[in-house]
Amino acid sequence: MKNIDDLIEGATELAERGLSKGEIADELNVSRETASWLVQQSGAEQEPSVDAASGPHDIHVDWSAVGRDSTRLSYMGKAMADLLSKQGEDVDLTIGVEKAGAPLATTVARELETDLGTYAPSKHQWDDERDEGLDGSFSRNFAQIRGRDCYVVDDTITSGTTMTETIQAIREQGGTPVACVVMADKRGLGDIEGVPVYSLMQVIRVGSEEPSE
Numbered sequence: 001m002k003n004i005d006d007l008i009e010g011a012t013e014l015a016e017r018g019l020s021k022g023e024i025a026d027e028l029n030v031s032r033e034t035a036s037w038l039v040q041q042s043g044a045e046q047e048p049s050v051d052a053a054s055g056p057h058d059i060h061v062d063w064s065a066v067g068r069d070s071t072r073l074s075y076m077g078k079a080m081a082d083l084l085s086k087q088g089e090d091v092d093l094t095i096g097v098e099k100a101g102a103p104l105a106t107t108v109a110r111e112l113e114t115d116l117g118t119y120a121p122s123k124h125q126w127d128d129e130r131d132e133g134l135d136g137s138f139s140r141n142f143a144q145i146r147g148r149d150c151y152v153v154d155d156t157i158t159s160g161t162t163m164t165e166t167i168q169a170i171r172e173q174g175g176t177p178v179a180c181v182v183m184a185d186k187r188g189l190g191d192i193e194g195v196p197v198y199s200l201m202q203v204i205r206v207g208s209e210e211p212s213e
Contacts, residue, residue, distance in 0.1 A: 010038075025158075029158075076104065078107060095152050117150075118138065151179055157187055163192050184200070188203070
């Protein structure tokens with residue numbers, strides 16, 4: 001996507017397909033606030049959730065050039081695995097945060113010779129009118145936590161809310177998150193909940209506004 005009009009068009013298409021605001025945010029790699037604003041600009045809803053004049057404060061990360069090519073995706077995953085390679089000697093499980101983190105986690109797990117699990121965060125259910133009492137879940141089609149040490153893999157960090165949720169969910173299952181890795185970190189976080197965060201790229205935000213995931 002090259003500009004804001006492309007983002008609005010993409011949000012419109014996703015909204016028409018019935019995706020929640022949280023899913024749209026995930027697909028477009030933007031915050032929830034930005035996803036709501038984009039849908040509002042498309043005319044898909046009548047009541048704006050963000051001031052249309054000022055717009056949200058966010059940074060869009062388009063990594064589709066990597067995602068659409070399996071070889072490039074593999075190289076990216078190998079680089080992420082390298083960042084984790086010296087973190088923890090007993091890690092035998094890599095958790096990919098759905099949706100975009102899962103294919104990256106597949107390569108990381110292969111490189112580091114761990115099992116593979118996936119976590120669907122609660123934001124996939126989020127919409128402007130539905131925000132409380134939502135729970136994420138681990139897929140039963142992949143490896144389970146069962147008290148193991150884990151790596152956590154996602155594509156981007158916007159506010160840190162999703163990664164925080166994933167770390168807490170792993171701990172609730174008796175697991176120990178050892179380290180997290182993403183392609184791009186919009187917050188420049190060194191750690192979340194005491195777990196170190198590594199990124200291939202850090203985005204330096206100029207200004208005082210903080211994203212709201």
